[in-house]
Amino acid sequence: MSRFRIKSGLMVPNMLSSHDLACERGERLLFKSLSFELGNGEALWVRGGNGRGKTSLLRLLCGLSAPAAGVVRWRGEPIDRTREQYGREMAYIGHANGIKDDLTPMENLRTAAALGGRGLDDATATAALEKVGLSRCLDFPARVLSFGQRRRVALAGLMTAGALLWILDEPLTGLDVDGVAMVEQMILDHVTAGGMAVMTTHQPLALGKLTPQTLSVGG
Amino acid sequence: MNFYNYASPATFYPLAGKLIPWFAVLAFILTIVGLYIAFFVAPTDFQQGEGYRIIFIHVPAAWMGMLIFVIMAFWSAIGLAWNTRLSFVMARALAPTGAMFTFVALWTGAFWGKPMWGAWWVWDARLTSTLILLFLYVGFMALQAAIDDTRRADRAGALLNLVGVINVPIIYFSVVWWNTLHQGASVSLTRAPSMAQAMLWGMLIMALAAWMYTIAVALARARTLVLERERQTEWVRGHLEGQP
Amino acid sequence: MLKFLFTVIRRDVLLAARRRGDWLTAQFFFIMVVSMFPIGIGPEPEMLRTIGPGVVWVAALLASLLSLERLFADDYRDGTLELMMLSPYPIALLTLGKAIAHWIINGIPLLLIAPLLGIQFNMSAEAVWILVLSLAIGTPILYLLGSIGAALTLGLRGGGALVTLLIMPLYVPALIFGAGAVEGVLSGTGSEAHLSLLGAFLMMSLLLAPWVSAMALKVSVD
Numbered sequence: 001m002s003r004f005r006i007k008s009g010l011m012v013p014n015m016l017s018s019h020d021l022a023c024e025r026g027e028r029l030l031f032k033s034l035s036f037e038l039g040n041g042e043a044l045w046v047r048g049g050n051g052r053g054k055t056s057l058l059r060l061l062c063g064l065s066a067p068a069a070g071v072v073r074w075r076g077e078p079i080d081r082t083r084e085q086y087g088r089e090m091a092y093i094g095h096a097n098g099i100k101d102d103l104t105p106m107e108n109l110r111t112a113a114a115l116g117g118r119g120l121d122d123a124t125a126t127a128a129l130e131k132v133g134l135s136r137c138l139d140f141p142a143r144v145l146s147f148g149q150r151r152r153v154a155l156a157g158l159m160t161a162g163a164l165l166w167i168l169d170e171p172l173t174g175l176d177v178d179g180v181a182m183v184e185q186m187i188l189d190h191v192t193a194g195g196m197a198v199m200t201t202h203q204p205l206a207l208g209k210l211t212p213q214t215l216s217v218g219g
Numbered sequence: 220m221n222f223y224n225y226a227s228p229a230t231f232y233p234l235a236g237k238l239i240p241w242f243a244v245l246a247f248i249l250t251i252v253g254l255y256i257a258f259f260v261a262p263t264d265f266q267q268g269e270g271y272r273i274i275f276i277h278v279p280a281a282w283m284g285m286l287i288f289v290i291m292a293f294w295s296a297i298g299l300a301w302n303t304r305l306s307f308v309m310a311r312a313l314a315p316t317g318a319m320f321t322f323v324a325l326w327t328g329a330f331w332g333k334p335m336w337g338a339w340w341v342w343d344a345r346l347t348s349t350l351i352l353l354f355l356y357v358g359f360m361a362l363q364a365a366i367d368d369t370r371r372a373d374r375a376g377a378l379l380n381l382v383g384v385i386n387v388p389i390i391y392f393s394v395v396w397w398n399t400l401h402q403g404a405s406v407s408l409t410r411a412p413s414m415a416q417a418m419l420w421g422m423l424i425m426a427l428a429a430w431m432y433t434i435a436v437a438l439a440r441a442r443t444l445v446l447e448r449e450r451q452t453e454w455v456r457g458h459l460e461g462q463p
Numbered sequence: 464m465l466k467f468l469f470t471v472i473r474r475d476v477l478l479a480a481r482r483r484g485d486w487l488t489a490q491f492f493f494i495m496v497v498s499m500f501p502i503g504i505g506p507e508p509e510m511l512r513t514i515g516p517g518v519v520w521v522a523a524l525l526a527s528l529l530s531l532e533r534l535f536a537d538d539y540r541d542g543t544l545e546l547m548m549l550s551p552y553p554i555a556l557l558t559l560g561k562a563i564a565h566w567i568i569n570g571i572p573l574l575l576i577a578p579l580l581g582i583q584f585n586m587s588a589e590a591v592w593i594l595v596l597s598l599a600i601g602t603p604i605l606y607l608l609g610s611i612g613a614a615l616t617l618g619l620r621g622g623g624a625l626v627t628l629l630i631m632p633l634y635v636p637a638l639i640f641g642a643g644a645v646e647g648v649l650s651g652t653g654s655e656a657h658l659s660l661l662g663a664f665l666m667m668s669l670l671l672a673p674w675v676s677a678m679a680l681k682v683s684v685d
Contacts, residue, residue, distance in 0.1 A: 087551030096542025102481040114470040351632045358629040365619045374682040393636035
C-alpha cells in the first residue's frame with residue numbers, strides 16, 4: 001500500500017485509505033475486498049441500498065468497529081495504532097445527532113470541544129450556531145428543538161471541530177431545502193480548503209465543480 | 220501437527236466427531252470403576268457412617284466446576300487475543316457442563332450435610348463459594364443469551380469470564396475470612412474425613428471420569444455450535460444435504 | 464488528559480443536575496429498601512443493631528446496581544457515547560471519569576443518608592462512623608466494578624436484572640469487608656483489618672476496572 005500517488009503529475013499523500021476491507025454483521029458478510037484512497041481536497045460518496053453496509057463502512061472508517069479483514073489507514077498508519085492523532089483530525093456525524101438533549105446548543109458545542117481537547121471561545125461557537133440558522137435557539141435545552149434543528153447543532157459542531165476529515169452518515173436527514181444547500185456549501189468549502197469528506201446520502205449532492213469519488217457498497 | 224489447521228471449524232468438526240465416542244467410553248468405564256471403589260472398596264468412615272460416600276460425587280463435581288471455569292477462561296483469553304472463533308465456541312460449549320457440576324456439588328453438599336449436621340444448607344466457606352461460582356456461570360450464560368449478535372456475545376462473555384476468573388480467588392478469600400469470623404460452634408463441611416488411600420483413589424477416578432465426560436459433551440456441543448455458525452458455508456451445506 | 468477527565472466528570476454531574484427527579488428517586492429507593500427490613504423481620508432493637516450493617520450494605524449494593532444501568536445507556540442512545548469514544552483520549556479515562564461522576568452523584572448522597580439509617584437500626588455512634596467510612600471506601604468499588612457490567616449490557620433487553628446477575632458475585636468481597644468492618648465494631652474485634660482489605664480492593668479496582676470497562680465498551684459498540 002503506497003503512501004503516495006500521482007495526481008495531475010504531482011505526488012500527493014494518501015491520507016485516508018482502506019485496503020481489502022471486509023465487514024461482517026451478525027453472520028452476514030456485508031462486503032469484502034473494499035479498497036480506496038482519499039487525499040487532501042477530495043471527497044468520497046458512498047452509495048448503496050438500505051441495509052447494504054454503508055453505515056457499517058463508515059463506522060469501520062471511524063474505528064468504532066473492527067473489520068473482519070483488511071485495514072483502514074490514516075496518514076499511512078493503521079487507525080488502531082494512531083487513535084490519538086486520528087481522533088484529533090477526524091470528525092464524525094452518525095445517524096444519531098450526538099448531542100445531549102438536556103444541554104443547550106452552546107453547552108453542547110463547548111462540551112464537545114473540551115472532550116476533543118480543543119479550546120472553543122463563545123464568539124466562535126455563537127457564530128457557528130448563527131451560521132446554521134439557530135441564532136434564536138442558543139439558550140434552550142436541545143430537547144425543545146426539532147430533529148432538523150438538532151441536526152444543525154451537530155453540523156455547527158462539525159464546523160468548530162477543526163477536523164481535516166469529515167465522516168458523515170446521512171447528514172441531510174431531517175433538513176429542509178435550505179438545510180441541504182447549507183450542508184452542500186459546508187462540504188464544498190471544507191474540501192476546497194484542503195479537507196476531506198466521506199459521506200453517505202441517498203441523493204447525490206450538488207457540490208459544484210467538485211466531483212467526489214464514488215464507492216458502491218453491497219454489490 | 221499444524222495447530223492452525225485445527226482452528227478451522229471445517230477441520231474441527233469431523234475430528235471432534237471421531238474423538239467423542241472415545242471420551243464417552245472412557246468416561247463410562249471410569250465412572251463404573253470409581254463408583255465401585257466408592258461403594259465397595261472404600262472403608263466405612265467410623266465417624267460419618269455410610270452417608271459420607273456422597274463425597275465421591277460431591278468433591279469431583281466441585282473440582283470440575285472450578286476447573287471448567289478456569290479452562291473456559293483460558294479459551295476466552297485466547298479468543299480475545301487472537302480472535303479465533305473456535306476458542307469462543309469452546310468456552311460457550313463448556314459453560315453448561317461446568318454449571319451442571321457446580322449445581323451437583325451444591326446438591327450433594329446438602330445431602331451430605333443433612334444427615335451429618337442436621338441442616339440442608341450450611342454456610343461454610345466452600346459451599347458459599349460454590350454457590351457464587353454457580354452465579355458466575357449463570358451470569359455468563361445469561362449475558363450470551365441476551366446478546367443476539369454472535370460476535371458481540373462471544374467477546375462480551377469472554378470478558379465477563381476473565382473478570383470472573385480473576386475475582387474467584389478474591390471472592391474465595393473473602394468468603395473464607397467471613398466464615399472464620401462467623402464460625403460459632405458450627406462445624407464446617409470442609410472438615411473432610413481423614414483420607415484412606417482408597418478414598419483418595421476413588422475421588423480421583425471419579426474426577427477423571429467427570430473430565431472425560433466433560434470433554435465428550437463439550438465437543439458435542441461445540442460441533443452443534445459450529446454447524447449453526449457456519450451454516451452459510453459450503454462444507455456445512457454439503458454436510459447437511461449429503462448426510463441421510 | 465486530566466482536563467479530559469474533569470470534563471467528563473463535569474458533564475455528567477451537570478446532566479444529572481438537570482434530571483433531579485431521577486436522582487431523587489434513586490436516593491429514596493435506598494431508604495425504602497432499608498426500611499423494609501425492620502418491617503419484614505421485626506423491630507427488636509438488639510436484632511436491628513446486629514443486622515443493621517449488612518442491611519445498609521446490601522441496600523447500597525442494590526441502589527448502585529439500579530443507577531448503574533443508566534451509566535452509559537443515555538449517552539449510547541443519543542450517540543454521544545460513540546463520539547466520546549472517538550476522542551483522542553484513552554477510553555479508560557472516559558469510563559473512569561463516568562464512574563467518578565457517578566460516585567459524586569449517587570455515592571455521596573448515600574454516605575449522607577447512611578447515618579440516618581444507622582440511627583434507625585439503633586447503631587452506636589462508633590458503628591455509624593465505621594459504616595460511613597466503609598461505604599466511603601466501598602461505594603467507589605461498586606461503581607467501578609458496576610461500570611464493567613453496565614458496559615457489557617449496553618443496549619440489551621433485560622436491563623437492570625441482567626447487570627445485577629453479572630455483577631453481584633463480584634460485589635461479594637466488598638460486601639464482606641464493608642459490613643464486616645462495622646460488625647468488627649459491634650463485636651469489639653476492631654475494623655482496621657476489614658477496612659485495609661477494602662482499601663486494597665479499591666486500589667485494585669481503580670487500576671483495573673476502567674481498562675476492562677473500556678474493553679467492554681468497545682465490544683458492545685462494535
